[in-house]
Amino acid sequence: MIIKSIETFSTEYVGFVRVATDTGAQGWGQVSTYNADITSLVVHRQIAPWALGADALDIDTLVDVIPEREHKFPGSYLRRALAGLDTALWDLRGKLEGKSVCELIGGKPGRIRAYASSMKRDITPRQEAERFQGLRDRYGFDAFKFRVGAECGHDVDEWSGRTEEIVPTIREALGAEVALLVDGNSGFSPKRAIEVGRLLEDHGVGHFEEPCPYWELEQTKQVTDALDIDVTGGEQDCDLSIWRRMIEMRAVDIIQPDVCYLGGLTRTLRVAKMAERVGLPCTPHCANLSMVTLFTMHLLGAIGNAGKYLEFSIEGPDYYPWQEGLFSRSPYDIVDGHATIPDAPGWGVEISPQWLGAASHQISELS
16 A cells, blocks of 8 residues: 655645645644644655655655655754654554554553643743633643743843742642643753742752753753753654654653654654663653644653653644644543543544634645
């Protein structure tokens, strides 16, 4: 069974991929969000030439061969495009075998604990606390992540004193029983990150994400070695050699690969296995409600070193207007603080025909 065609349906923010075989079997996947229209072009220019005519079930070979054939383009866009092919082929295989992707990779669909993930810094600590209280009462979340510092902020806070104010404010509002996580978004030097980390430890925060510029692994390791709190990272990284180095040097306590940034499920499974061998948990990054969160749900239901929670974005149309109307039925219902991994074949979701009809369409076909 060979790949006969690869289609993309894209906007600036979202790009879905449909792969069809010579037998008529089809699967749906997604390139990474943001500049998805550019990434979709990469699919046709640099992914399709090597995938068309290839064995649709030999995903491992494809995700190895394509980066080799395109070795002069080792960066993010090629991996973001590769994710579209990879995830579509996993969906195709699941539909052929009548199994969810979670089952295909050795797991079992079911409920999975989620943490409510805030993307906002333009919000006062009190407003954030009130928002979290409402989500706790409505959806049963018992874990929340909020932002400290400023993104790539060079030790300058979003506004003066915000970090020192928001940490105790959130803890006091939610109580000792709620798990708290924070994200520094590459905002701090090691010295300042350690200072903030001590504040987090004093208030029972358990997860300190990307405290230093993510590309400076030695800086992050300084923070990891100095603190008792779990230091986490890796969402931006798409190079497997960097992942090996990060894990071998124990730059972080918890790894956070993003399925779409990294190049798909196959490569993410490899990174998770690297971490499992040395005892590091995997709590992937999935910061919006396109298909990336769905991919992550299936992954967490199967890997042996799954972290404590699924990241679950709490931002609606005011922040992410482009994630509205993507699916015929949303797979993202939260009940008692848990999401449910679909048990239908493949990813278990149907993309909205209306959304597809309004998107830009391109197709590459076997000649």
